[in-house]
Amino acid sequence: MWTIKLINIIFPPSCFICKKEGKNLCDDCLPSFKKPVDSPYLYIHSLYSFKDKRVKDIIHAIKYHHRRDLILPLIRGYKFSIPPDSILIPIPMPTLRKYMRGYNQAELIAKEISKEKNVSTRSDILIRFKNKKRQVTTKTRGERIKNQKNSFDLKSSVADMNIILIDDVTTTGATLDEARKVLLKNGARSVNAITLAH
Numbered sequence: 001m002w003t004i005k006l007i008n009i010i011f012p013p014s015c016f017i018c019k020k021e022g023k024n025l026c027d028d029c030l031p032s033f034k035k036p037v038d039s040p041y042l043y044i045h046s047l048y049s050f051k052d053k054r055v056k057d058i059i060h061a062i063k064y065h066h067r068r069d070l071i072l073p074l075i076r077g078y079k080f081s082i083p084p085d086s087i088l089i090p091i092p093m094p095t096l097r098k099y100m101r102g103y104n105q106a107e108l109i110a111k112e113i114s115k116e117k118n119v120s121t122r123s124d125i126l127i128r129f130k131n132k133k134r135q136v137t138t139k140t141r142g143e144r145i146k147n148q149k150n151s152f153d154l155k156s157s158v159a160d161m162n163i164i165l166i167d168d169v170t171t172t173g174a175t176l177d178e179a180r181k182v183l184l185k186n187g188a189r190s191v192n193a194i195t196l197a198h
């Protein structure tokens with residue numbers, strides 16, 4: 001912890017968006033982020049709109065520039081509750097990509113929600129067992145859905161669990177839906193999802 005405090009003394013936090021000193025996301029910017037207007041599936045709850053360029057930039061920084069400090073303000077900036085018996089499961093990243101990046105941002109997000117809402121996270125249940133063609137290279141919604149088929153499996157039982165899948169962004173909801181189907185088929189009692197943006 002002392003390293004973080006030391007860094008704060010040398011570089012006091014400033015707002016990622018407007019650069020104002022004080023917080024990494026300030027009290028003016030955070031409440032002004034656009035909320036998503038719709039959701040690809042009713043069970044997916046997204047906190048912010050990915051169409052808001054500022055949100056897009058923040059998620060990019062979390063993903064590629066190690067700015068995990070931006071996750072907590074995003075979570076705190078949106079009032080939501082989680083049933084206390086929920087288990088959070090981050091969407092795993094294909095192994096090679098996780099290795100290249102060094103971390104899975106969905107796992108970081110799940111850990112922050114976990115601490116904030118006092119529920120447990122399990123990163124050891126859901127596995128992604130094939131390195132399919134990356135989503136960005138496929139064009140249509142149909143292709144993307146097909147591309148995700150059967151790409152998840154389970155390492156241990158999920159019987160009677162109330163699961164909340166966690167990811168950074170959802171677009172078509174295809175990845176989350178595929179994971180959800182596998183969990184329900186294997187006896188999960190309920191499966192919802194939370195993403196930072198849609």
Ligand SMILES: [Zn+2]
Binds near residue numbers: 015028
């Ligand atoms: Zn600001």
